[in-house]
Amino acid sequence: xxxxxxxxxxxxxxxxxxxxxxxxxxxxxxxxxxxxxxxxxxxxxxxxxxxxxxxxxxxxxxxxxxxxxxxxxxxxxxxxxxxxxxxxxxxxxxxxxxxxxxxxxxxxxxxxxxxxxxxxxxxxxxxxxxxxxxxxxxxxxxxxxxxxxxxxxxxxxxxxxxxxxxxxxxxxxxxxxxxxxxxxxxxxxxxxxxxxxxxxxxxxxxxxxxxxxxxxxxxxxxxxxxxxxxxxxxxxxxxxxxxxxxxxxxxxxxxxxxxxxxxxxxxxxxxxxxxxxxxxxxxxxxx
Numbered sequence: 001x002x003x004x005x006x007x008x009x010x011x012x013x014x015x016x017x018x019x020x021x022x023x024x025x026x027x028x029x030x031x032x033x034x035x036x037x038x039x040x041x042x043x044x045x046x047x048x049x050x051x052x053x054x055x056x057x058x059x060x061x062x063x064x065x066x067x068x069x070x071x072x073x074x075x076x077x078x079x080x081x082x083x084x085x086x087x088x089x090x091x092x093x094x095x096x097x098x099x100x101x102x103x104x105x106x107x108x109x110x111x112x113x114x115x116x117x118x119x120x121x122x123x124x125x126x127x128x129x130x131x132x133x134x135x136x137x138x139x140x141x142x143x144x145x146x147x148x149x150x151x152x153x154x155x156x157x158x159x160x161x162x163x164x165x166x167x168x169x170x171x172x173x174x175x176x177x178x179x180x181x182x183x184x185x186x187x188x189x190x191x192x193x194x195x196x197x198x199x200x201x202x203x204x205x206x207x208x209x210x211x212x213x214x215x216x217x218x219x220x221x222x223x224x225x226x227x228x229x230x231x232x233x234x235x236x237x238x239x240x241x242x243x244x245x246x247x248x249x250x251x252x253x254x255x256x257x258x259x260x261x262x263x264x265x266x267x268x269x270x271x272x273x274x275x276x277x278x279x280x281x282x283x284x285x286x287x
Contacts, residue, residue, distance in 0.1 A: 009043025009099055022142035024150055025201075026101035027157045029142040036091040045099040046115075047080040048164060050127055050135050052094040060088045062120050070124075075132055079123040079168060081115040096139045104161050107212040113170040122168060131163035149261070150199050155229040158202065158214055179219035183209045187220070195236055198259045202228050236260065237273050244282040251278055 009028075014037030022029040026045075041047065055072040063085055072090070080086045082102045105113055115123060127135070138156050141149070179187075190208045194200055205228055206216035221227050226234075236258040243254045255266035270278050 009041070009045050009047070011039065011041035011043070013037070013039045013041075020143045022138075022153060024153060026104065027153070028097075028099040029138045029153070030097040031095070031139045031143055032097075033094045034090075034092060037089075039088040039090075040085070041080065042083065042085045043099070044082050044102075046082050046102055046105060047086075048098045048100065048135075048160070049078045049080070050096045050132070051076055052096065055090050055093050058088070058090040060086065060120075062086055062123075065120075068120065073126075075127045077125050077127045077131065077164070077167065079115060079164065081123070084116060096135055098135065098138060098157075098160065100157060100161060104158065104213070105165060108158075108161050108214045109165040109170040113165055113168075115168070118168075125167050128163070128167060131160070131167055134160045134163055149229075149265070151201060151229050151232060154202050154213075155217070155227060158217060162214065177211070177215075179209055179211070179216065179223050181223075184220070184223050188224075191232055191235060194259075195232075195239055196257050196259050198261055200232060200259065232259075233269060234273070237270055240266065240270060240278070241274075241281070241285075244278055245285045247282065247286060254278070 014035040016032040016034055019030070019032040021031075028045075051072060052074060054074045057069075058072040059067045059069040060078075061067045062080075067087075067089065072093075105115075134156055138153065138160065141153060141156070187205055187208050190205065191200070202217055203213045205220075206213040209216050209220075211219065217228055220231070224231055240254050240258045243249045243257065249257070251266070252263045255263045258266070260266035260269065267278055270276075270281070274281055276284070
């Protein structure tokens with residue numbers, strides 16, 4: 001498992017099989033099969049857990065309270081608030097675990113999202129199809145090492161947080177400020193100037209617009225007709241098309257210059273959006 005700073009999150013678990021992880025600022029996504037045994041965890045991040053297979057035996061407690069034995073069918077979502085000690089005793093199961101910043105949830109749920117003071121029963125729910133799809137998308141990306149897209153992962157992370165806030169009973173607060181045409185232009189200019197920055201994040205773009213990431217994503221989609229992640233991808237592909245038509249740069253250099261993590265990632269996205277590989281496109285343009 002990744003070397004997580006124990007001051008950020010401390011966790012002891014039974015042995016894990018098939019472990020895969022994606023780690024970026026303020027979010028960790030794990031997939032694994034946990035052996036039977038005890039888990040004890042606490043940290044400064046919220047932890048969302050979804051068991052992909054059923055538990056035959058499962059008991060938990062928060063803090064120093066008594067253990068509570070419950071049924072945990074497949075795709076049950078559990079929410080462990082930051083700074084809260086959770087102990088679990090259970091048999092083996094396949095899991096997705098996602099660690100996220102409390103600030104993200106506060107920005108989405110506002111004062112109504114206060115899980116640290118909720119009854120433990122409110123911190124578990126059957127996963128609805130939308131939440132499950134987002135979580136499975138994060139898990140799939142974590143399992144495909146070397147093909148991750150940090151901006152896409154951040155976008156999925158925000159979508160998951162929004163789903164979890166709704167699932168646990170707190171509706172996201174409505175934003176009180178629209179994205180003005182001036183701020184939209186400022187953000188687009190920023191994107192154009194930094195297309196080669198592979199870790200360009202929604203949080204960074206939201207800062208340019210002086211908005212929270214969640215509110216910015218919603219307002220940007222309303223103003224631009226697509227999500228920030230999709231907009232950045234399309235601008236990168238458009239820039240790459242110019243380089244391909246020029247014919248002076250290698251595919252590797254084009255991938256690097258336009259902000260893709262690798263030539264393979266660039267080729268995969270280009271083919272998905274353009275219906276042809278970069279080489280096929282370049283040959284057709286030069287002909």
